[in-house]
Amino acid sequence: MQTIKIKAPATIANLVCGFDILGLCLEEPHDIMELRLLQEKKVIIHSSDGYQLPKDPQLNTAGAPLIEMLKSINEEIGFEVTIHKNIKPGSGLGSSAASAAGAVVAANHLLGNRFTNQELVGFAMFGEKVASGVKHADNVAPCIMGGVTLIRSIFPLDIIPIAAPRLFITVVHPQIEVKTADARQILRKEVLLKDAIKQWGNIAGLVAGLLQSDYSLISRSLEDVIIEPVRRVLIPGFDVVKKSCIDVGALGGGISGSGPSLFMLSKDINTAEEVEIIMKEVYTKMGLEHKTFVTTLNTGGCTILESK
Amino acid sequence: MQTIKIKAPATIANLVCGFDILGLCLEEPHDIMELRLLQEKKVIIHSSDGYQLPKDPQLNTAGAPLIEMLKSINEEIGFEVTIHKNIKPGSGLGSSAASAAGAVVAANHLLGNRFTNQELVGFAMFGEKVASGVKHADNVAPCIMGGVTLIRSIFPLDIIPIAAPRLFITVVHPQIEVKTADARQILRKEVLLKDAIKQWGNIAGLVAGLLQSDYSLISRSLEDVIIEPVRRVLIPGFDVVKKSCIDVGALGGGISGSGPSLFMLSKDINTAEEVEIIMKEVYTKMGLEHKTFVTTLNTGGCTILESK
Numbered sequence: 001m002q003t004i005k006i007k008a009p010a011t012i013a014n015l016v017c018g019f020d021i022l023g024l025c026l027e028e029p030h031d032i033m034e035l036r037l038l039q040e041k042k043v044i045i046h047s048s049d050g051y052q053l054p055k056d057p058q059l060n061t062a063g064a065p066l067i068e069m070l071k072s073i074n075e076e077i078g079f080e081v082t083i084h085k086n087i088k089p090g091s092g093l094g095s096s097a098a099s100a101a102g103a104v105v106a107a108n109h110l111l112g113n114r115f116t117n118q119e120l121v122g123f124a125m126f127g128e129k130v131a132s133g134v135k136h137a138d139n140v141a142p143c144i145m146g147g148v149t150l151i152r153s154i155f156p157l158d159i160i161p162i163a164a165p166r167l168f169i170t171v172v173h174p175q176i177e178v179k180t181a182d183a184r185q186i187l188r189k190e191v192l193l194k195d196a197i198k199q200w201g202n203i204a205g206l207v208a209g210l211l212q213s214d215y216s217l218i219s220r221s222l223e224d225v226i227i228e229p230v231r232r233v234l235i236p237g238f239d240v241v242k243k244s245c246i247d248v249g250a251l252g253g254g255i256s257g258s259g260p261s262l263f264m265l266s267k268d269i270n271t272a273e274e275v276e277i278i279m280k281e282v283y284t285k286m287g288l289e290h291k292t293f294v295t296t297l298n299t300g301g302c303t304i305l306e307s308k
Numbered sequence: 309m310q311t312i313k314i315k316a317p318a319t320i321a322n323l324v325c326g327f328d329i330l331g332l333c334l335e336e337p338h339d340i341m342e343l344r345l346l347q348e349k350k351v352i353i354h355s356s357d358g359y360q361l362p363k364d365p366q367l368n369t370a371g372a373p374l375i376e377m378l379k380s381i382n383e384e385i386g387f388e389v390t391i392h393k394n395i396k397p398g399s400g401l402g403s404s405a406a407s408a409a410g411a412v413v414a415a416n417h418l419l420g421n422r423f424t425n426q427e428l429v430g431f432a433m434f435g436e437k438v439a440s441g442v443k444h445a446d447n448v449a450p451c452i453m454g455g456v457t458l459i460r461s462i463f464p465l466d467i468i469p470i471a472a473p474r475l476f477i478t479v480v481h482p483q484i485e486v487k488t489a490d491a492r493q494i495l496r497k498e499v500l501l502k503d504a505i506k507q508w509g510n511i512a513g514l515v516a517g518l519l520q521s522d523y524s525l526i527s528r529s530l531e532d533v534i535i536e537p538v539r540r541v542l543i544p545g546f547d548v549v550k551k552s553c554i555d556v557g558a559l560g561g562g563i564s565g566s567g568p569s570l571f572m573l574s575k576d577i578n579t580a581e582e583v584e585i586i587m588k589e590v591y592t593k594m595g596l597e598h599k600t601f602v603t604t605l606n607t608g609g610c611t612i613l614e615s616k
Binding site: 020151153162193196199201204211217 | 325326327328329330458459460461466468470495496497498499500501502504505506507508509510511512513514515516519520525528529534
């Protein structure tokens with residue numbers, strides 16, 4: 001096998017009460033990436049989009065993980081990567097993670113699948129470090145493995161797939177900019193113990209609800225008493241959108257990653273579509289440009305489209 | 309039905325990373341309680357032990373929940389309660405919770421089971437308030453419902469049974485006194501966000517491990533980075549006991565409730581018994597009086613022994 005074409009999906013990190021530990025893979029949108037095996041130790045990046053992402057592999061979110069992967073193997077090989085980006089950078093939907101995850105999954109196939117998924121997450125996190133300065137796994141893990149993933153620990157890396165029932169996800173992307181660094185900056189370094197206890201009750205409830213397909217428990221547990229109360233001010237209309245969506249039957253939701261996209265989970269497609277109408281209504285009334293879509297949970301993660 | 313005899317088991321609250329939200333029911337030890345239905349609105353408490361617990365029903369951990377239960381029903385009835393206490397008060401094994409839980413479960417049977425388990429937990433928490441000044445449910449809930457229970461929320465009360473695989477529990481009770489109020493006092497009111505994130509990764513891992521019978525994940529998740537580092541100083545020998553027990557194969561463990569008892573979970577009886585030997589060795593070497601026992605997870609909670 002010399003070349004491979006792969007689909008790298010969007011993801012939602014910081015799943016409400018699961019800040020930094022729970023992420024979820026979306027069926028749409030997704031990037032398309034092509035990788036070609038080279039006979040010398042180098043990484044070349046091409047990009048077919050208008051986003052002006054860095055071409056220097058050291059600074060590119062697909063390049064940095066591949067450089068790490070090559071460091072770990074004693075062979076004169078390399079990769080030529082072409083990225084067709086559909087996940088808008090800065091949307092809060094794991095655009096950088098998709099490049100990092102797609103690159104390592106594709107490269108691993110070209111190398112005969114010698115790395116475990118957990119090792120691939122380890123490489124892909126170097127892409128996140130390039131993108132945001134912080135190694136985090138709650139986008140790259142669900143992007144690689146699909147479904148909902150728990151990052152129990154980063155050092156050492158410990159990733160647990162959490163089987164989930166059917167979920168529909170409605171996303172609204174208000175056309176504003178929220179820098180990940182700013183979103184991190186405004187968080188307090190200390191939190192009240194009583195709030196932390198509430199949060200770990202909710203995260204435990206959410207995991208139990210997902211594993212037991214208990215939609216009511218999922219819904220009751222989708223509450224974030226620590227991060228959301230601080231970050232909601234970054235997203236105009238946050239409270240109105242959230243309340244209106246829950247009023248029409250959404251299970252719950254919140255800020256996707258560090259924003260500005262918001263997401264809502266629903267049990268059925270009709271509710272998810274009604275939620276989309278509500279989101280459009282709120283932002284149209286506010287005069288704020290926005291994009292919306294409805295999708296489902298992607299249980300496959302990065303998938304191969306073609307190889308030869 | 310006029311009289312009933314019930315078994316009210318010991319419990320372990322604050323299950324390592326599950327401070328205030330996860331509790332577990334033990335097969336042994338247990339109190340025996342007898343309740344007799346009265347034709348007037350009053351609660352009478354008898355006690356057959358040497359612990360000099362208050363007989364005034366308002367101040368008694370079995371009495372206060374029954375008074376609350378009677379307030380909620382418009383009938384001229386009451387209860388005469390006899391408590392044969394085997395769970396030593398102040399051991400950290402849910403002695404007060406057993407009285408509260410046993411009383412409300414027995415009373416509910418005498419009343420034709422008109423209350424749900426969750427309502428019974430609500431009444432029983434009034435007993436915990438009498439005992440420690442704080443309404444908490446992580447002993448009374450597992451005592452009433454058996455197994456491992458998650459208290460997702462106290463206000464409103466939301467209790468979720470977490471199905472668990474077979475577990476053996478070894479307990480050592482060093483003969484020292486740790487007051488619950490003191491154990492609460494030394495906790496910091498604020499915690500680092502980064503520690504809280506570690507903790508909710510572990511609690512999510514523990515719940516997933518229990519529900520999926522994944523002993524390795526249970527073991528990796530039995531880590532408390534917030535409460536244990538503060539409270540361990542209250543229990544002489546804590547670090548040595550914990551390390552030695554894990555070295556011989558225990559999955560993990562920690563302080564039971566607010567101490568002084570320590571517990572360790574094991575996958576099989578042989579390990580649990582080896583853990584008991586280790587515990588004895590450590591405390592014998594330290595010259596500290598102690599009691600130990602090995603038991604299993606009790607999945608039935610409070611159970612009726614006799615009724616007529």
